[in-house]
Amino acid sequence: MLTKRTRDALRILQCLAEKRKSSVVLQGRMICHDGYFVLRCLESGGFVRLHNNEYPRLLSSWELCRDIQSINLYEVLLALGDGIRPVADDEQEMWVYDCYGSGIAAQKLGVANTMLHQLLSEIPACNLLLV
Incomplete structure (x- = not known):
């Protein structure tokens, strides 16, 4: 039901909340366009911020702006401009x-x-x- 982009965003938020900067799930992906796009969407949504102009393509350069418990799926979908993909059966x-x-x-x-x-x-x- 959730798109790959939404699942990636949720993984990023979870990794930042758990301080897992080198997560195997995200390692090597953060330099790709999709991962960077997701981070920028999350930044625009007020969920994450870049540390003092550090390198934006490294996950370790980012931090949560809000407690992970206060972030809901609806807000993440709006920030990404994403939707839910209903499944058929x-x-x-x-x-x-x-x-x-x-x-x-x-x-x-x-x-x-x-x-x-x-x-x-x-x-x-x-x-x-x-x-």
């Missing part, structure tokens, strides 16, 4: 639980997926044509 929804575990967050994503499926299936595409 039960098998794909099980993938959500495989990725995010069986905790409250995964359950809420499952409910959101079901609600999105229901709501969006009731909107005829012809009603969305732009004038």
Whole structure:
């Protein structure tokens, strides 16, 4: 349900919160365009900041501006300009639980997926044509 960009942003926030500057998950990726773009989006959203003009492509040059517990998924999605990608069937929804575990967050994503499926299936595409 969450895009790769959103998952990367959440990993970055988690690593900064845990002070894991050389995380295997992120090592070598921070110099790529996507990782840098995500950091800049998180900076624009007020989640992270660069230490005194240090090298912006190194994760160790960044710090959280807010407590990780105060950051929610909705805010991260807005900062990234990202959305949620609904999954089509039960098998794909099980993938959500495989990725995010069986905790409250995964359950809420499952409910959101079901609600999105229901709501969006009731909107005829012809009603969305732009004038």
